[in-house]
Amino acid sequence: MENRSQWGTRIGFLMAAMGSAIGLGNIWRFPYTAYDNGGGAFFLPYLFALLTAGIPLLIMEYTIGHKFRGSAPRSYSKMSKGLEWIGWWQVAVSFVISAYYPIIIAWAIMYAYFSFGQQWGDDPTSFFVGDYLQLSDPGVFGSLVPSVLFPLLLVWAIVFFTLGRGVRKGIEVANKIFIPALVVLFIIIVIRAITLPGALDGLEAFFEPNWSSIMDGKVWVAAYGQIFFSLSIAFAIMITYSSYLPKKSDITNNAFITGFANSSFELLAGIGVFAALGFMAFQNGVEVNEVASSGVGLAFMVFPEIISQMPASEFFGVLFFLSLVLAGLSSMISISETYVAGLQEKFNISRGTSILIGGGLAAVASLFFATQGGLNLLDTVDHFINNYGVALSGLFEVVAVAWFVKSLRDFQSHADGISDIKLGFWWRFCLGVITPAVLGVMMLQNLKSEIT
Ligand code: PHE
Ligand code: NA
Numbered sequence: 001m002e003n004r005s006q007w008g009t010r011i012g013f014l015m016a017a018m019g020s021a022i023g024l025g026n027i028w029r030f031p032y033t034a035y036d037n038g039g040g041a042f043f044l045p046y047l048f049a050l051l052t053a054g055i056p057l058l059i060m061e062y063t064i065g066h067k068f069r070g071s072a073p074r075s076y077s078k079m080s081k082g083l084e085w086i087g088w089w090q091v092a093v094s095f096v097i098s099a100y101y102p103i104i105i106a107w108a109i110m111y112a113y114f115s116f117g118q119q120w121g122d123d124p125t126s127f128f129v130g131d132y133l134q135l136s137d138p139g140v141f142g143s144l145v146p147s148v149l150f151p152l153l154l155v156w157a158i159v160f161f162t163l164g165r166g167v168r169k170g171i172e173v174a175n176k177i178f179i180p181a182l183v184v185l186f187i188i189i190v191i192r193a194i195t196l197p198g199a200l201d202g203l204e205a206f207f208e209p210n211w212s213s214i215m216d217g218k219v220w221v222a223a224y225g226q227i228f229f230s231l232s233i234a235f236a237i238m239i240t241y242s243s244y245l246p247k248k249s250d251i252t253n254n255a256f257i258t259g260f261a262n263s264s265f266e267l268l269a270g271i272g273v274f275a276a277l278g279f280m281a282f283q284n285g286v287e288v289n290e291v292a293s294s295g296v297g298l299a300f301m302v303f304p305e306i307i308s309q310m311p312a313s314e315f316f317g318v319l320f321f322l323s324l325v326l327a328g329l330s331s332m333i334s335i336s337e338t339y340v341a342g343l344q345e346k347f348n349i350s351r352g353t354s355i356l357i358g359g360g361l362a363a364v365a366s367l368f369f370a371t372q373g374g375l376n377l378l379d380t381v382d383h384f385i386n387n388y389g390v391a392l393s394g395l396f397e398v399v400a401v402a403w404f405v406k407s408l409r410d411f412q413s414h415a416d417g418i419s420d421i422k423l424g425f426w427w428r429f430c431l432g433v434i435t436p437a438v439l440g441v442m443m444l445q446n447l448k449s450e451i452t
Contacts (some may be wrong), residue, residue, distance in 0.1 A: 029230070040209030045224075047226040075289075095338075104324075111304070124300070221438070237337070240341050402431050408427075
């Protein structure tokens with residue numbers, strides 16, 4: 001496979017990797033997770049998780065992709081015949097995510113439009129579930145909701161178009177546009193947010209350290225969980241992307257850059273979101289803890305209310321939802337590339353055919369989430385993916401590499417051969433001992449909370 005696609009530039013690869021990492025997790029998951037797990041004190045376990053698991057795993061995934069030059073299934077099977085299934089498991093998790101992730105992007109597209117005249121009115125919550133999603137009883141799919149379906153088709157058109165143009169002309173070019181644009185938009189939003197009345201109360205709530213929290217095991221698990229999800233680790237993504245790196249690539253350095261860029265964006269998002277929440281609390285005469293939230297509720301119920309109360313609502317509404325769209329699209333493209341590359345190599349078909357089959361199946365699956373029961377289905381599937389899919393994927397991966405095929409030394413010399421920063425015992429220890437232990441505890445804790 002010597003004529004394998006390649007990134008045109010190092011920056012192109014970095015933009016694509018950052019594009020995958022920087023997503024909804026940064027904007028709507030990190031701020032509340034930090035706030036809820038010790039505020040300012042959370043940064044300690046968080047940084048620890050970044051340095052002992054996030055970046056080490058990223059280095060490992062970049063090495064795997066670069067060394068074996070294949071999609072995740074192909075790379076694992078080259079590592080050891082019996083491990084191909086780990087690649088497919090990770091691709092399958094990504095496939096499932098790619099069926100519901102575009103729904104959220106579709107909502108954000110519509111909400112950018114709803115920003116004109118604040119069409120969500122005085123009660124954004126009932127507007128979202130009632131008027132917009134036409135949510136019906138749990139378990140009932142009901143009919144397709146046109147105002148979700150049409151933007152969803154637009155999202156798929158962008159994804160098909162981008163993937164269809166290939167790695168360099170499609171994925172790389174898209175990310176080189178999306179990521180700088182996202183950063184600019186987001187900085188404007190954050191500057192606006194921190195200059196609103198009440199912003200300081202929000203920042204105080206976000207940064208105030210609750211030091212006793214770092215004695216709590218759950219807080220550490222939350223920190224590792226945020227890092228795994230946020231860096232797109234164990235989703236087959238980073239292996240696929242690094243398989244398109246040229247022979248001479250400073251893998252270790254690239255991993256540090258990706259990791260720190262993603263965390264910087266998380267910090268920025270935390271500041272922006274909590275400044276905005278502080279403003280909302282101030283406007284409504286309540287405490288910040290009464291309005292703090294995360295996820296779908298934060299973006300589509302709380303933020304519309306904040307936006308309505310802001311000066312220049314329309315402008316900032318469009319900016320906020322557009323930044324969700326850009327962050328989401330760049331992640332969505334990376335998830336879809338995992339199965340496009342996997343199918344193409346497995347069945348020896350053209351890239352175009354693979355996009356039509358893989359993307360087509362995911363697009364059809366996404367229709368289930370565009371029905372009146374869509375939000376309930378999305379919550380359920382997302383819960384399983386977050387609690388089991390990710391932790392299991394990571395566990396399979398590190399245990400296989402560190403304990404079964406025992407390739408860490410081998411990978412270390414591969415990475416060291418092309419990187420400035422040299423890896424050492426610390427790297428093998430993080431991957432062979434710390435990461436599997438944390439992922440094991442994470443699995444048990446999730447199972448326990450399921451039962452109780
Ligand atoms: N890393 C992305 C984020 O922080 C989420 C993501 C997970 C993207 C899995 C792709 C695949 O939002
Ligand atoms: Na992220």
